[in-house]
Amino acid sequence: MIAAVITATFVLFYVLPGDAARVALGPSASEAAVAELRRSMGLDASVATRAWRYAAGLLRGDLGHSLISGRGVAALLAERFSVTAKVAALGSVFSLAGSYALVLAAHVFGWRLPARWAQAGTLLPSFAVSLGVALALLVVAPGLRFGGSGALESVAIPAFVASLSATAMLTTVLLGVCDAIASADFVRSLRAQGFGRLAVFHGGVLRAASPSWLTAWANQVSIVLVGTLVVEIAFSIPGAGALLLSAVEQRDFPVVGGIVVVNAVFFTVLWTVVTGVLRQIDPRVVSGE
Amino acid sequence: MSRVRTPLLAFAPIPVGLLLLLLGHARDPLALHLAQSISSPSGAMPLGTDPLGRDVLARLLVASGAALIGLYLSLGVSTIIGVTGGSLMGWTAGSWFDKLGLFVIDTVFVIPTLLVLLALFTSLEPSTLRTYLALGVVGAAGPARVTRNELARLRQSPVAIAQRALGFSTARLLLVSLLPLSASAAVRSMTTYVPELLGYEVGLGFFGLGTPPPTPSLGRMLYDGLNQIHVAWWLWLGPAVTAILIGVLLRSVLLAVSAGDRKAA
Numbered sequence: 001m002i003a004a005v006i007t008a009t010f011v012l013f014y015v016l017p018g019d020a021a022r023v024a025l026g027p028s029a030s031e032a033a034v035a036e037l038r039r040s041m042g043l044d045a046s047v048a049t050r051a052w053r054y055a056a057g058l059l060r061g062d063l064g065h066s067l068i069s070g071r072g073v074a075a076l077l078a079e080r081f082s083v084t085a086k087v088a089a090l091g092s093v094f095s096l097a098g099s100y101a102l103v104l105a106a107h108v109f110g111w112r113l114p115a116r117w118a119q120a121g122t123l124l125p126s127f128a129v130s131l132g133v134a135l136a137l138l139v140v141a142p143g144l145r146f147g148g149s150g151a152l153e154s155v156a157i158p159a160f161v162a163s164l165s166a167t168a169m170l171t172t173v174l175l176g177v178c179d180a181i182a183s184a185d186f187v188r189s190l191r192a193q194g195f196g197r198l199a200v201f202h203g204g205v206l207r208a209a210s211p212s213w214l215t216a217w218a219n220q221v222s223i224v225l226v227g228t229l230v231v232e233i234a235f236s237i238p239g240a241g242a243l244l245l246s247a248v249e250q251r252d253f254p255v256v257g258g259i260v261v262v263n264a265v266f267f268t269v270l271w272t273v274v275t276g277v278l279r280q281i282d283p284r285v286v287s288g289e
Numbered sequence: 290m291s292r293v294r295t296p297l298l299a300f301a302p303i304p305v306g307l308l309l310l311l312l313g314h315a316r317d318p319l320a321l322h323l324a325q326s327i328s329s330p331s332g333a334m335p336l337g338t339d340p341l342g343r344d345v346l347a348r349l350l351v352a353s354g355a356a357l358i359g360l361y362l363s364l365g366v367s368t369i370i371g372v373t374g375g376s377l378m379g380w381t382a383g384s385w386f387d388k389l390g391l392f393v394i395d396t397v398f399v400i401p402t403l404l405v406l407l408a409l410f411t412s413l414e415p416s417t418l419r420t421y422l423a424l425g426v427v428g429a430a431g432p433a434r435v436t437r438n439e440l441a442r443l444r445q446s447p448v449a450i451a452q453r454a455l456g457f458s459t460a461r462l463l464l465v466s467l468l469p470l471s472a473s474a475a476v477r478s479m480t481t482y483v484p485e486l487l488g489y490e491v492g493l494g495f496f497g498l499g500t501p502p503p504t505p506s507l508g509r510m511l512y513d514g515l516n517q518i519h520v521a522w523w524l525w526l527g528p529a530v531t532a533i534l535i536g537v538l539l540r541s542v543l544l545a546v547s548a549g550d551r552k553a554a
Contacts, residue, residue: 004392004396122481122484123484123536123537123540124484124533124536125484125485125486125487125488125491125532125536126484126485126488127403127488127489127491127492127495128487128488128491128529128532128533128536131491131495131511131515131529132529135511135514135515135518135525135529138518138519139518139522142519218399219398219399222399222400222401222402223401225401226401226403226404226492230492230495233515234515244404244407244496245496247411248407248411248496248497248498249496249497251411253411253412256407256408256411257408259404259408260404260405260408263400263401263404264400267399267400267401268399268400270399271395271399
């Protein structure tokens, strides 16, 4: 999967743009300047040579250089993603914890209203939810511009906003599975043996539902990440969101390409780990079934 | 074979979207009134004006009409690609084609799709048609997986075995008997992904890579609203509410289609 995405990125950013140098410098740049940039980008070499250079660079951890600032993409990403990764990781944990709490309330204690709201929340685009809640917070509390101070609330509040959609989706999935197996034989026999409601939930229902929960979570991490990028822009946090926004506006191909490659690698690794864990929980799980 | 009856609501997005576009263009979404930059809602400008003094109501009408029609057509593209690809995968379940398809679908689900779309339109020149075409292709992953699983199951079903024993051709079995049985599930699966597709549309616009300016798009209006958030609430409130309404409308349309299918089947 990683190889496929890297190949696609190479084609997209290094082969497809008719003339990346011309696009980067704009239509008013002189022909000499374009030729100069083309040479420094290595665009005058053949496709095969460039593919080889690109692949060799990736293996050394070299993602190329920004067309705008000239800085190494790898260093740039490391700097910006260190902020973003914290928020997104905390957001992913929030979504797990939040869905657990909501399902516990709904399934065990019969307090279903919050879970209903979460189910309704899955009707909304996650992008719009993150952005909308961030906007609403900014209106209510105009001082919420964190500027990457690193303080606890500057990580926790954005993480909470970015996690909302994922929490809603995970709650819907988990509650659906829990309710479906609530009348299964093994659950009823656990009850009959005198186990309390909490014990049955944790020892039986939640364990049986955990493969679906974990699969949904792995799919939602990318939603949390995109939410984080948006929330960062809204709260003026100098993370990967701001980097992406400026790179896209300035057509800084190496930076956008670097962001895509790094994310492809990360999410492929995450997916591989989750699939492995799923096999441990339930050996019957085979991908695609 | 019972006739598949599609409820009228299924076609609603086209006339509704056209009406919105018409109303919006009647008010002129592009006219600049630099003297009235960022003025609050008034009788002449019910939703106020943006920093360039353009009519926010007109821009909102045009953006939402375009989004509604565009996303509806994207869903059509998703259905065609998803059902065709998914049924071929399901029919040949276990083959290299099936495995390749499942791999592609997994990739779409696991990797942040919005990032990939952003990357695509950083490289290619963004255009309205390309935006909705790309959304249609990405949105095909959901129905493709459902159709694939349904057909892989139906292939072994008593219906299929009986019809094969009766000597029906593979094409007839596939097209007339099995596909209609899996269509409703495929359409229903899309109701889950409609909000995400809308989110990608808004996201592309937000990052400036959707419909190119000066034509208004919901995402770009939200981005502009964010930049003026402490100055002008009317710049972001309208697009935010409209985005939600479009999501709800498209979802009800899909639910109506899949309900109609189920009744007929």
